[in-house]
Amino acid sequence: MNNAAREAILGSIRSNLSRSVPDETNPVHLENPVILSKKVSSATLVDLFKSNLESVNGHCIIADSEPGVARALTTIISNLQTTNLRAQRIALSDTPSMERIMYMTDLDIEELTITPSATEIFSFDVGISSAQAAIAETGTLVLDSTYERHRLVSLVPPVHIAIVDASRIVETLGEALALLRKDNEISPAVTFITGPSRTADIELTLAIGVHGPQELYVIINGSR
Amino acid sequence: MKVSLFVTCLVDQLWTSIGVSSVEVLRRVGCEVEFDQRQTCCAQPAYNTGYLDEARQVARRFISIFEESHAEAIVSPSGSCTAMVHHYPQLFADDPEWLSRSKSIAAKTHELSSFLVRVLKVEDVGASWSGRLTWHDACHGLRDLNLKSEPRTLIRNVRGAEFVELEHADACCGFGGTFSVKYPEISLAILDQKIEAIERAGVQAVVSGDASCLMQIGGRLSRKGSKVRVMHLAELLAADSRG
Amino acid sequence: MNHLSSETFRENARAALADVHLRGALKNATSLFGERRREAAASLPNWEELRSRARAIKDEALLHLDRYLEEFVRNAESRGARVHWARDAAEANTIICRLATERDARIIVKSKSMTTEETHLNDALEAAGMQVVETDLGEYIIQLAHETPSHIIAPAIHKTRGQIAELFTAELGMPPTDDVAQLTSTARATLRDRFAAADVGISGVNFGIAETGTIVIVENEGNIRLTTSLPRVHIAVMGIEKVVPSFADLDVFLKLLPRSGTGQRLTTYQSFITGTKRRATDEGPEELHIVLLDNGRSRMLAHPVTRQSLACIRCGACLNACPVYQQVGGHAYGSVYPGPIGAVITPQLMGIEKTSQLPYASSLCGACREVCPVKIDIPRLLLHLRGEITAQRKGSAAERLAFKLWARVMMSPLLYRTSSIAGRLLQHIIPISRAWTSGRDLRPIESQSFHDRWKTLQ
DSSP: EEEEEEHHHHHHHHHHHHHHHOOOTTTOOOOOOOOOOOOOOOOHHHHHHHHHHHTTOOOEEHHHHHHHHHHHHHHHHHHHHTSSSSOOOEEESOHHHHHHHOOOOOOOOOOESSSSOOOTGGSSSSSEEEEEEEEEETTTTEEEEEEEOOOTTTTSSSEEEEEEEGGGSSOOOHHHHHHHHHHHSSOOOEEEEEEEEEOTTTTTTHHHHHHHOEEEEEEEEEOO | OOEEOOHHHHHHOOHHHHHHHHHHHHHHHTTTTEETOOOOOOHHHHHHHHHHHHHHHHHHHHHHHHHHHOSEEESSHHHHHHHHHHTTTHHHHOOOHHHHHHHHHHHEEHHHHHHHISSSEEEEEEEOOOEEEEEOHHHHHIIITTTSHHHHHHHHTEEEEEOOOOOOTOOOOOOOHHHHHHHHHHHHHHHHHHHHHHHHHSSEEEHHHHOOOHHHHHHHHHTTTOOOOOEEHHHOOOOOOOO | OOOGGGGGGGHHHHHHHHHHHHHHHHHHHHHHHHHHHHHHOOOOOTTTHHHHHHHHEEEEEETHHHHOOOOOOOOHHHHHOOOHHHHHHHHHHHHHHHHHHHTTTEEEEOOOOHHHHHHHHHHHHHHHTTTEEOOOOOHHHHTHHHHSSSSSSTTTSSSSHHHHHHHHHHHHHOOOOOOOHHHHHHHHHHHHHHHHOEEEEEEEEEEEETTTTEEEEEEEESHHHHHSSSSEEEEEEEEEEEEEGGGGGGGHHHHHHHHHHTOOOTOOOEEESSSSOOTTTSSOSSSEEEEEEEETTTTGSSHHHHGGGGGGOOOOHHHHHOHHHHHHGGGGSSSSSOOOHHHHHHHHHHHHHTTTTTTGSSOOOOOHHOTTTTTOOHHHHHHHHHHHHHHOOOHHHHHHHHHHHHHHHOOHHHHHHHHHHHHHHHHHTTSHHHHHHHHHOOOOOOOSSHHHHHHHHH
């Protein structure tokens, strides 16, 4: 199926390439090491991540344990409940720790569901997931779908709260990419998230909260 | 040092004082200047418009003439014409003999401010001119020859001259050779941005290294009744207290 | 106003120059984008090294494009993707329409893809009876307005908020407001149920990684994530030149693309999609189809000067830097891809017959080359195309004659020295015609040439 087109295209590529002489002004070299910067302490990584996330309108709270994370969640959600973002219907990803932490919170909510379906998810106010890693130099979360069902929870509800271990924060984009490549096979779906969703399509005026969440909270769990 | 002047057809026909000033400046800094009367054009108009055979013809003539010179350098008061000569190897990419000859000529061809500052290491040519002036970065000089600090250094050493940096000094003036003819309205729209910046700068003169830009800018300033005059860098550098 | 032709570029440009709203919008947009790009580039001390690296990676990929494409396909297919090859726009549209109709698709959500603009995919899908919804805010706006994008990354940049507000009121019944936050949330609310209802999601691809078979798509809004995770079927349309050799190469490109396009360190979301879900219970589409499009790209491999056209990563930086684009905007080019990159790839994709004005619509200032993250020498490409146009005699006969005469004069010192002849010829080529004098005064021809004055200088 479609083999004629495949052969035609590959054939066209080969015959056109054979007509061209390599351009001597652009020598091609293959070695492409990941550009790493010097190792910084993990405390510095947390601070770096926090300031970079905040510079793109994300919120960052540092906790020191699971109970600490639960307290942070309580604060965030109860504050949201006083706004028009409601925070009454909460969707969780399916990591076991997520449910455990949720039950440590002292929250008054209407609904708590683990990974609602594609039709249900649109009625939820807040999605809570973990992040498998984070990148300090850009304030970016790395969500790897191999480890958790979080694609819709982290995308559809207007608020996304992500919990990430401090030990999972790397400094550079290059390191994060190398991490993804490290295992046998790269996951079917990996997402990098840097702040809440945004657009500047109307007169280049920044608007936060388009199709993705309009609020992003990251709770860094510093416990070992 | 002995230099051979490549005056450019534009200066030769339409703005001779640029040539005269260039000679004056080069002599003032101790160069012996020769001028090969056989020279005509570097072939830029044909090259830019896509007439490559004609461009090659005229380029070959340029190369042959200047090869015969015993001067150590070929110097030109035009960034775009100098850049054209530097592009000769691209014109002759498929012709090994002319490729090598064009590379040799290109290596010896310098724009005036580049020659003064980078080759002769001269930053002050003893010029004086009083007034407020600004500099327009002509595109080829800026982007093909990397001329940015050299003209500014030379201007800053002109006694009495108050130099102000033009907003978007590196924005194109809109000339582009045949572009100004094929798309005159666009050329004018681009030009008017430059003119607005010049008016905001409140200067008495605009200086540049390319006669083509100066014709474009000067022509518009004059049409608008502006008092701002245009000057080639060579003219500014040749100026002394006698004005 | 829309669907203008490249053949009438000169007239299109004239109309654009007379459009005050457009010129204001363009000035704001291009200067803001340009300023942000400059700052973002300056914030990376190894910016120049990154550009060289990126160009080297692209050169390698293009020099062995067949090999890397085959590797990409092998890896993508081993992970469950179905790959389809399309020789041209029509074939791509046929494949995609067939995939959609076979699956009884009724509603299709799309994220921004210049490649699908190139093939006019939406027209084909609608003709086949499907409803196609553009979900990128800028694309949604122009879809409502029945227009085409005027910028590679900011499709609705030519529209003022007032124009957008009127559009939303007319088409969506939105109460009148021109508050940007309100406009955005109107679009968000309207599109939510389209995402939920869609059978098929169609996206483009920024990079296809040969080493892993991964497709990488970048965005700020979240509509790409929705398009590629909610519907059962995801169709990704990818120009064959988008393939890069290894996953690690993304370190270079993800640093260059957002900074060059919008001045951001990273766009909000990057999606790395490799095949289909592994477990039935996983989220995401059941099917992934990747449509590889040639449509004239392979021809560009034939010459080293044209080959670099394929290095383009569609950042739009050259548009923002171009003095011509800044004045006339994207629609004037009458082509899917406007600006400097458009001026060089459109004639190569569509043939020079109808696009011969475009390579001349440049002053050759080189600002584009300066900002291009992969160092495409656009001025050199423009000159190459001008050479093609004259060699194939698609230029004006009068001009051809003028340059033959010009060469004769320049070859003969005698003819040249007859200064009145040379001077007048010069003024024809840099003409004295109305084109010049309509806006500028001319310097008077001097009575003596420099050749004459030399005698007094010796």
